[in-house]
Amino acid sequence: MIVNSLLFKTFRTATFSGTRIIARNMSGIVENTIRNKLQTSLGTKHLEIINESYMHNVPKGAETHFKVVVVSDKFDGLPLIKRHRLVNEILKEELQTGVHALSIVAKTPEQWDNSDKVVESSPNCRGGFGK
Template sequence: MTTIPIQNNPMEMSIRVKLTNQFSPVHLDIFNESYMHNVPKGSETHFKVLVVSSKFENTPLLQRHRLVNEVLCDELKNGVHALSIVAKTPSQWEESSKVTEKSPACKGGFGK
């Protein structure tokens, strides 16, 4: 009998599927950074994504971010509070350190 694993991170899976389908990335990392914020344990509200795709060739950085935001518009309207985007071309990725920098600590909002 085959058991299907219970998916306890549906938002992350939705993000992964959509980014994969839209950008056919050569590299994709999705970091759930919700634990760094004042949210209940197990939340899926704050994410950082690293998307490396040839579809970003000849596309300015701001437009790359807009493309990712468009693909994830439903997630951003339905639970994702913050999305940090790193969008690179394959050549940029190859020339990089291939390390995604850690996000800064949450200041708790309201300029604290």
């Protein structure tokens, strides 16, 4: 299968609710595209791409649900809604072609430096359709 030949193994370190987790993970095509687009467009100072697809009713290895933690000088002076719109515009193609959900944490370098740098875990999937 072509997709499998394009995947490579990585180790991800993330902090969820104060707990440091090191997990072996597969970094896929969509995740790499998201990373490249955000780095290029925003000149990120810090960037985390977290594939949360495993938390949902999707096939194993899916790339449909992501959380991004983006720190960029380009967010200076922008309210949160405009930061989110900017990220959504950069990832417009991915959001139209398979990424079902995108959670965004968008901070300026100063906000990031003054934060606890903890990425809260997303809530469990409720199965969609208001369940």
